[in-house]
Amino acid sequence: MNRKIFRKAALAAALAAGVFAAQAPAYAWEPTKPVEFIVPAGTGGGADQMARFLQGVVAKHNLMKQPFVVVNKSGGAGAEGFLDVKNAKGEPHKVIITLSNLFTTPLATGVPFNWKDLTPVAMLALDEFVLWVNAEAPYKTAADYVNALKAGNAGQYKMAGTGSKQEDQIITVALEKTVGKKMTYVPFKGGGDVAVQLVGKHVDSTVNNPIEAIAHWRSGALRPLCVFDGKPMPYPTKVTATMSWQDIPTCKSAGLDVEYVMLRGIFMPAGVGQDVVDFYIDLFKKVRELPEWKKYTEDAAFNTTFMTGKDYVEWVTKAEATHRQLMQEAGFLAK
Amino acid sequence: MEDIGNLMQGFAVALTWKNLLFMLIGILLGVLIGVLPGLGGANGVAILLPLTFSMPPTSAIIMLSCIYWGALFGGAITSILFNIPGEPWSVATTFDGYPMAQQGRAGEAMTAAFTSSFIGAFVAVLVITFLAPLVAKFALKFGPAEYFAVQFLTFCSFIGMSREPPAKTIAAMMMGFALAAVGLDTVTGQLRMTFGHTELLQGFDFLIAVIGLFGLGEILLTMEEGLAFKGAKGRIDLNIVLETWKKLPRYWMTSLRGCLIGCWMGITPGGATPASFMSYGMARRMSKDRDSFGNGNIEGVIAPETAAHAAGTSALLPMLTLGIPGSPTAAVLLGGLLIWGLQPGPLLFVEKKEFVWGLIASMYLGNIVGLLIVLTTVPWWAAILRIPFSIIAPVIVVICAVGAYTVHHNMFDVVMMLVFGIVGYFFKKLRYPLAPLVLALVLGDMAETAFRQSMLLSGGTVGIFWSNGLVGSIMTLALVLLCWPLVSAGLDLWRKRLRAAESAADRTPEPAKAGKP
Amino acid sequence: MSDNAQGGTAAGGGGLATRWVELVVALLIVAGGAVVVTDSLRLGAKWGSDGPEAGYFPFLVGSALLLSGGWIVANVLWRWRKLASSVFVEWSALKPVLMMLLPSIAYVVLIKFIGLYVASAIFIGAFMVWRGKYGALPTASVALGVPVALFLLFEIWFLVPLPKGPLEHLIGY
Known part of the structure; x- marks a missing residue:
């Protein structure tokens, strides 16, 4: 696949950048004051963690002369953060990390912003979604669960997820469509809460990200059924006594043809020069070479695809179209 | 007994001079963060989290959790001195702490607040040390219905018995609920009452309302009554600490109740702010001297501070054992654990013994160190009241503005803080009570979300609130408390009649009841 | 306690009538209710x-x-006559309130244009000279000391950006 080739190329580029970094090259542009790192979500969530991780490693390895300053702007499902960046046209000292709410929030609420109002910098990783059930539930495979759903009444099975009309509910609706049976979707504020609701058996299943549920999986409280991606996650290290992330089958192979990944990407305000964008791309390439990043992405079982420039824009354009279609089918678009 | 052995090992980890130094730095930073309104424990920990990546995880969590203890202590200071709650959970502390300061008893109020905080935290740490696995299982029983029941209980324990006109009490409370509803609705993802204004997307933050209503509103009232802080003549020496300590054992029942409420609310997790309100409400209800609450009753400081600190501390337990953050600060610490490569959850206690017990030991030590530090600063803080008003007033306005801004990094919030200040001035003079407004603003959104989540789960039937013993008993208790004013009024009337009959019978005068503070 | 406030209002002189304030606030609440509904x-x-x-x-x-x-509206109208003598705030007492409120409003407007730090210095300084009649030295030390302390604390130590204006841009922030 050309993704693999691309990855190799990126690796080479990053290595080269790493070599140059050691000689402290003069950049065409460098930040002259602290760089605001906007997180369009609350403190403690996945995006916030990643932003603070980046802030920490950039400072620790002295990759940038000025520090990152993390600012949470979570109002209106992240709209507050995106609007802030949209309105800061031409400001080179501001970056934003995205979740799927880059697409879902404007579509669901009608708040006027779009990724085209921003400058795409780089895709850092893609977050996976896994179908989880309580370990005491009788379903051993995704097929078991699908059969149970089919046999049950509409709305009998309960799915907990983060937020309303956002990624978790979109997956739920796609799942309902494939199975042909309605579920009851119950929105919660954070992924951690969702996982605990499943451990406490208040709901029947969740589509938590790996990092949100790994602790409960390892303790034997939850069971992963399948991953909503085209291929299994590439992490062969055993997480529990018997299973690794790699051992979780894809949902497609289990007869559930639903694929969904969430963008963890970086954007900037519109109207900044290419030299500015190049500086940040270079910065994130250096971060990707750090052992801390490797450990972090493996713990969270991220899909570590890295993209910049045209590839990134194409990916985002496609993702937006997919979201629009999924949300239209689900009836989630703002009236 | 294995726990005690582990704990001793933990002390060995925490008691290195380097870790003690981190503890000290953490506490001092925490107090500073707690004093500044808007900059809360959660922000403080989040801001400093990246700095700790180059430290060993145990030292890092010791320092960060000490920032948290410091913030818990520090929140009370501005509440008592200026009626500005430094942290959400110190709002209830203003109700009696500020009147005490006005009467020249600022030192006494602060000593009571710090000491109660310490007791609350200490009891919560004991719970964490010895009951962790048991309590963790209990927290899992909490689904949306149970959350709603707990919030309903908080609400019911606080309302009622207001001295203000009922129509105004209802109006103030409903304003709180209405403001809480502004913004994105969690359950349906719809925007409510934003009318196309992007500034309103984030809703009205409780802290901004409180900084305006209490802080700025109070400054305006003070201006009207003459250019000085009352209570400037209060004593400011360290003896006040010892004298207050002599009084405190009398209120052991209030403390105990605060500890129980706090631990319960921290573990379930209801949070420190609702815990402080619930504890204050219960203390007032159970008190023989109900009318003195709100006029400088020391119990009104002890109750919320004990509960807030107990809740804030025990909130770390579900975080460590389950990975559920019991408070926003715990949520940030949770993120920190993940970044350091530690996975919170049941296995943390098995795999990272040194880390967990080092942290627990640092909770004991951190709180002791914290108490010593804040108590020695009591006279300093009290001395602030002696600064002339024309210097301190603009500085307070500046701090209010900074506080309102840092909540969301938004200028609009600063403007809203001004508006709330004006509202606070008018409401206070027209006898609209502010406490129900604030409580409704804190609980409104959470309670509504939990209620509607429960309805989704039950398919729209209210029976879910009595579907098992746990949720049923909390709901029933809440309803009893809601109706309690009626019951107690009835009892009072009956008692009075009985007494009148008695005194008429043997003509002995009642021992003077009034006059006791 | 509240004796002071009552003492003030009883001291004679004209003032803002309580009944009108009560009425306006209650009508605003009704309007708010209508918006919510x-x-x-x-x-x-x-x-x-x-x-x-x-x-x-x-x-x-x-x-x-x-x-x-x-x-509340009905209640106020019902007691309209009875409330006639009640004064919400005397003009003489309103003056100091406005002297606090108006500069505060000006301060917030200033923040928008010249940033929080400079605005705070001007606000504190002006207030100290105008209300407290302080000399140049104490005024300057407080009016400059507070913003500088805030700047060190927020921008440099905690890395929390506050609103900044032209002066801060000049020194590279």
């Missing part, structure tokens, strides 16, 4: 098949605002 009807205020809709609780809250506000 209108928007909740837009969202849907019924008890749907899976529980209350987004506007269900706001509708109840709005209605309660309308009712309680209306009750």
